[in-house]
Amino acid sequence: MSFLSVRFGIFFLILLLVMKMTRGAKTHQLVLLGASYVFYAAGDWRFLALLAGISLVMWKCGLKVSQDAPVGGKGKKTWLILGICLDLLVLCVFKYAGFFVDTFTAAFGLPRTTIGILLPLGLSFYIFQAISYLADVYMGKMKAESSLRKVLLYISFFPQIVSGPIVKARDFFPQLETDHEITWENLSWGGQKFLTGLFKKIVIADRLGICVDAVYAAPAAYSGISLLTAVLAYALQIYYDFSGYSDMAIGVARILGFDPGRNFNLPYLAANPSEFWKRWHISLSSWFRDYVYIPLGGNRKGEARTYRNLFLTMLFSGLWHGASWSFVAWGALHGAVSVFSRALGRKRKGEAPDAAVWGKVRHAFSVILNFCVVTILWIPFRTNNFGKALLILRRIFTWAPGIHYVYVYALIFGIGLLFVEMAAVRFHQGNDIWRPLDLSRFGSRVILCCFILLTAVFAYIGDSAFIYAQF
Numbered sequence: 001m002s003f004l005s006v007r008f009g010i011f012f013l014i015l016l017l018v019m020k021m022t023r024g025a026k027t028h029q030l031v032l033l034g035a036s037y038v039f040y041a042a043g044d045w046r047f048l049a050l051l052a053g054i055s056l057v058m059w060k061c062g063l064k065v066s067q068d069a070p071v072g073g074k075g076k077k078t079w080l081i082l083g084i085c086l087d088l089l090v091l092c093v094f095k096y097a098g099f100f101v102d103t104f105t106a107a108f109g110l111p112r113t114t115i116g117i118l119l120p121l122g123l124s125f126y127i128f129q130a131i132s133y134l135a136d137v138y139m140g141k142m143k144a145e146s147s148l149r150k151v152l153l154y155i156s157f158f159p160q161i162v163s164g165p166i167v168k169a170r171d172f173f174p175q176l177e178t179d180h181e182i183t184w185e186n187l188s189w190g191g192q193k194f195l196t197g198l199f200k201k202i203v204i205a206d207r208l209g210i211c212v213d214a215v216y217a218a219p220a221a222y223s224g225i226s227l228l229t230a231v232l233a234y235a236l237q238i239y240y241d242f243s244g245y246s247d248m249a250i251g252v253a254r255i256l257g258f259d260p261g262r263n264f265n266l267p268y269l270a271a272n273p274s275e276f277w278k279r280w281h282i283s284l285s286s287w288f289r290d291y292v293y294i295p296l297g298g299n300r301k302g303e304a305r306t307y308r309n310l311f312l313t314m315l316f317s318g319l320w321h322g323a324s325w326s327f328v329a330w331g332a333l334h335g336a337v338s339v340f341s342r343a344l345g346r347k348r349k350g351e352a353p354d355a356a357v358w359g360k361v362r363h364a365f366s367v368i369l370n371f372c373v374v375t376i377l378w379i380p381f382r383t384n385n386f387g388k389a390l391l392i393l394r395r396i397f398t399w400a401p402g403i404h405y406v407y408v409y410a411l412i413f414g415i416g417l418l419f420v421e422m423a424a425v426r427f428h429q430g431n432d433i434w435r436p437l438d439l440s441r442f443g444s445r446v447i448l449c450c451f452i453l454l455t456a457v458f459a460y461i462g463d464s465a466f467i468y469a470q471f
Contacts, residue, residue, distance in 0.1 A: 001042040003194075003248045004202070004464045011039065012252065019256070020182050028180045029153055032256065039158035040121065047120035051156055054090065058083060058130045059151040062137045066144030080138045084131055091127050094119055099323035122161040124320060128287055129155055133169035135291050142170040150176055159252040163245050163468040165263040165283035168290070172258075180257035190254030192436045192448070197247025199455045204413050205241035205467075206460040208233045211407035216382060219392045223402035227392050233410035234382050235375040236417065239267065241467045242281070265432050268374070269421050271366040272345070273338040276374060284320075288313050303346070310342065311335035326384045333377055 001008050015035045022031060041048055061083035065076050092100075097117055105111065133154065137144045145151050154172050215222050215230035222230070246263035253260050263282050270276035277285040296309040311332070318331015380389040395402070424433045437444035 001039055002464065002466075003245070003252070004198075007042065011035075011042070016182055016255070019180065023179065023181075025177060025179050026149075029149055029176060032158075032180070033149060033153045033156070036153065036156040036158040036161070040156060040161060043121045043162070044118075046118075047123075050090070050120055051126065052152070054087065054126070054130055055152045055155045056148070057086060058133055058155065059145070059148050061134055062144040062151070063146070065134060065137050076138060080134055083134045087127050087130050091123060093117070094123055096319075096323045103325075122163070125164050125166055126155050126161055128166050128284075129169070131291060132166070132287065136169045142173060145173060157253075157258075159249045159256070159258075160260055163242070163249070163466060164281070165246055165249065165260045166287050167260050167283065168287070171261065175258050178257065182255070183257070186255050186257055188439050189436045190251040190256075192251070193254060193434075194248050194251030195448075195452065195455065196434060197244040197249075197251060199451070200240040200244030200247065201466070202459040202461075202464065203455055205237050205244055206462060206464060207409050207458075208237040208240070208407075208413060210460070210462075211405065211410060212237055212382070215405060216388075216392075219388060219395065221403050222395075223404050224396045224399040226403060226405040227396050227400075229406050229410050231375060231379060231392065231396070232414060233407055235268075235371075235378050236410065236413055238378065238382075238467055239264075239417075240413070245466045245468065262432070266421055266424055266430065268371050268417070269367060269424065269430050270370055271363055272341045272370055273334065273373075274341065276370060277338075284317070288317055292316055307339045307342070310338050314338055321381070322384065324384055326380050326386060326389070329386070330377060330381050333380075337373055337377075 018031055019028060022028060040051060061079050064079040094117055136142045150173060154169060160167060212230050212234045215226055219227060243264040250260050265279040267276050267280035270279050293309055293313040296312060297305050298309060299306040314335030315331045318327045321327045379392055383389045424430050437448055439445055
């Protein structure tokens with residue numbers, strides 16, 4: 001059930017009415033749990049049993065992990081490993097079985113075998129939340145939850161189950177203890193956040209997708225300038241599409257009294273790869289930091305180990321995004337760039353600080369360079385094909401002739417983002433400038449009505465699938 005569908009509007013309105021008519025934290029948990037399973041069933045009811053089964057096993061493993069103290073105890077670690085291995089096994093069977101079989105048959109020259117396994121809705125996201133729960137209990141960051149109801153709700157919570165944000169268990173469970181009444185403050189904040197995400201999706205991202213889909217479908221037919229425009233358009237599209245979804249999910253959760261946290265913070269203002277991943281898909285980046293990078297050793301065991309851990313973390317991140325060698329290569333390239341950037345940063349540590357003006361110029365150049373690198377690396381991410389990605393790069397750098405298709409909306413929305421980033425640097429230390437309007441004021445209500453009207457007038461009514469729903 002998409003956030004953009006009429007069905008979701010009806011579903012959410014009914015949920016709000018039920019929440020408004022009921023009282024008590026336990027009752028609201030039951031209502032939200034039922035709503036989450038209805039939402040999931042509307043998307044694909046065939047995998048409801050898998051969702052419930054994973055949640056049940058995680059609840060049981062969590063109780064077993066908590067029974068054996070201290071942290072690092074043998075029994076404690078056994079149940080942790082058992083639970084995580086089960087999660088990863090499910091993920092591998094449904095998401096990576098075909099990839100593994102294709103790789104094996106190609107390596108040994110065997111006839112290609114196709115495995116038709118459907119990917120359950122939101123599997124990559126709720127499996128990571130399940131792992132977060134066990135890891136947080138094991139590390140003593142939270143107590144195991146004795147209530148199966150709460151574990152079921154955490155793993156299935158409908159605003160975030162399809163494409164995140166991935167909320168860590170230690171951040172979510174404390175929020176269940178309050179009575180989630182529908183308040184005007186939450187409705188105003190969450191509603192405005194949802195509308196912001198809706199605008200990003202149907203006005204900006206989907207309109208940019210017209211150019212991106214056309215040019216990427218036949219790159220050999222288009223000129224170098226057209227391909228460059230499409231590459232830049234995709235960098236904008238994926239940002240507005242996914243941050244738009246995140247805004248909608250955060251808005252829905254906030255209306256219900258939950259705070260999933262921020263998932264994007266103007267990532268194209270990042271001056272280096274490390275900063276980019278602290279600003280892009282923040283919930284996933286922090287998940288990999290807490291549950292992959294740090295357990296591997298982080299930066300505690302020398303610089304060589306740090307480079308290895310950084311590279312492996314990005315490699316696993318690439319594989320998480322998709323079951324193909326293109327995504328693995330995308331992750332590996334990001335890992336290599338991150339390692340190079342860190343090594344360069346260490347080399348510059350001993351240098352004298354830049355003068356104020358030169359320091360700003362150097363920072364601006366770093367932001368532009370980092371944006372260029374990230375944008376180039378989006379090419380194999382979008383094509384999912386090495387040959388096509390190399391063809392696009394070759395035609396861009398040789399300024400190849402072909403069909404000219406310079407999409408004006410890519411320029412308009414690109415300039416718009418640039419102004420937003422300049423305002424963020426000027427007034428908010430480079431952070432997101434979004435703030436909800438105070439709807440008690442007449443002027444704010446007029447602005448909101450105009451914004452809704454603009455969204456309706458300029459909305460692109462076409463393919464509305466979210467890019468990250470495929471992961």
